[in-house]
Amino acid sequence: MLDTDQMPASYWITNPDNIYIGNHAAGSDHCNFWFKLDDHPSGPSATKSVCPNGVKLGTFKDNVAHSATRYGLRVFPLYAPRTNPCQPYYKACQDDNYAHNEPIFAEFKDFLAYKNGFSGVITENSGAVSIRNVTSIENAESSIEISTSDLSRDNYARIIDCKIVGMVPDLFEA
Numbered sequence: 001m002l003d004t005d006q007m008p009a010s011y012w013i014t015n016p017d018n019i020y021i022g023n024h025a026a027g028s029d030h031c032n033f034w035f036k037l038d039d040h041p042s043g044p045s046a047t048k049s050v051c052p053n054g055v056k057l058g059t060f061k062d063n064v065a066h067s068a069t070r071y072g073l074r075v076f077p078l079y080a081p082r083t084n085p086c087q088p089y090y091k092a093c094q095d096d097n098y099a100h101n102e103p104i105f106a107e108f109k110d111f112l113a114y115k116n117g118f119s120g121v122i123t124e125n126s127g128a129v130s131i132r133n134v135t136s137i138e139n140a141e142s143s144i145e146i147s148t149s150d151l152s153r154d155n156y157a158r159i160i161d162c163k164i165v166g167m168v169p170d171l172f173e174a
Contacts, residue, residue, distance in 0.1 A: 007030040007031070007034075008028055008029050008030050008031075009028055009030060009031040009032065009033065009034035009036075009074075010025035010026070010027075010028045010031070010032045010033065010065075010068075011023065011025055011032065011033045011034065012031075012034050012036060013033065013034065013035045013036065014036055014037065014038070014041065014052055015052055015055065016035055016037060016052065016055050016056070016057045016058065016079070016081070016106070017055045017056055017057070017058045018058045019058045019059045020033075020058070020059065020060045020061075020063060021059060021060075021061055021062050021063070022062045022063065023063045023064070024063070024064045024065075025063075025064070025065045025066075025068075025072075026065070026066050026067050026068075027066075027067045027068065028068040028069070029068075029069050030068065030069060030070050030071070031068055031070060031071045031072075031073075031074045032065035032066070032068045032071070032072050032073065032113075032116070033063065033065055033072065033073045033074070034071070034073075034074045034076070035073075035074065035075040035076070035079065036076065036077075037052045037053040037055075037075070037076075037077070037078065037079050038052060038053060038077070039051060039052075039053060040052075048086075049086065050085075050086070051085040051086040052085075053077075053078045053079055053080060053085075054080060054081060054082050054084075054085030054086065055081060055085045056081045056104045056106065057081060057106035057107070057108075060107075060108045060109070060111075061108075061109045061110045061111070062110045062111075063110075063111050063112075064111070064112045064113075065111070065112070065113045065116065065120075066112075066113065066114045066115050066116065067114075067115050067116065068116045068117060069116075069117040069118075070116065070117050070118045070119075071116060071118055071119050071120075071121075071122055072111075072113030072114075072116040072119070072120045072121060072136075072139065073108065073111060073113060073120070073121045073122070074119075074122050074123075075108075075122070075123040075124065075126070075129065076122070076123075076124045076125075077124060077125060078124070078125035078126075079106065079123065079125070079126055079127060079129055080103065080125070080126070080127025080128070081103065081104040081105075081106050081127060081128065081129075082101045082102060082103050082104055082127070083101055083102045083103075083104060084101050087100075087101050088100070088101065103127050103128035103156060104128065105128045105129075105130065105156075106127075106128065106129050106130070107129075107130045107132050108121070108123075108129070108130070108131055108132070108134070109130075109131075109132040109133050109134075110132075110133050110134075111131075111133075111134045111135070112134075112135045112136075112137075113134065113135070113136045113137070113139060113143075114135075114136070114137040114138055114139065115137070115138050115139065116139045116140065117139075117140050117141075118139070118140060118141045118142070119139055119141060119142045119143070119144070119145050120134070120136030120137075120139040120142070120143045120144060121134055121136060121143070121144045121145070121146075122142075122144075122145040122146075123145070123146045123147065123157070124145075124147050125147060125148075126146055126147060126148055126157040127148075127156060127157070128156040128157070129146070129156075129157050129158075130157075130158040130159075130160055131144055131146060131158070131159045131160070131162060132158075132160045132161055132162075133160070133161045133162065134159075134162045134163070135162070135163045135164075135165075136162065136163070136164050136165070137164075137165040137168070138165065138166070138167055138168055143162075143164040143165075143166075144159055144162060144164065146158075146159055
């Protein structure tokens with residue numbers, strides 16, 4: 001068994017270049033939406049000519065995730081979309097490291113995440129990734145987490161126009 005076999009997701013996404021609009025996910029034992037973007041596909045589809053963690057994002061908007069034991073939306077382990085997904089990110093001897101392989105912006109938008117066990121939204125090792133117009137309510141540990149990597153210029157990973165509500169008291173408790 002793989003480690004990931006013990007981390008189920010309602011939507012387990014290994015290719016970001018698809019359309020995800022108006023979906024609802026609830027109660028997963030790990031993630032509701034998991035963009036599991038590895039360097040290359042494995043198993044029967046294994047090939048070195050496809051690089052999911054560098055592919056552009058199709059559309060991700062108007063989705064809802066709640067009550068997962070961990071994450072509403074998780075983008076992991078790395079996501080840095082770029083012009084040439086399988087080519088190196090940059091040439092070390094250039095002044096502008098990214099002139100060799102320009103980043104492509106990815107936007108996760110109009111998302112509602114609530115009552116998840118860890119985070120509403122988490123992206124790790126992000127390139128040019130934006131979290132836009134997300135509403136995150138009563139997620140146990142954090143509402144939105146985004147970490148950057150050295151694979152993106154400064155200020156490319158962004159959180160824009162988001163609404164965060166911490167824990168809401170039960171107004172009807174005796």
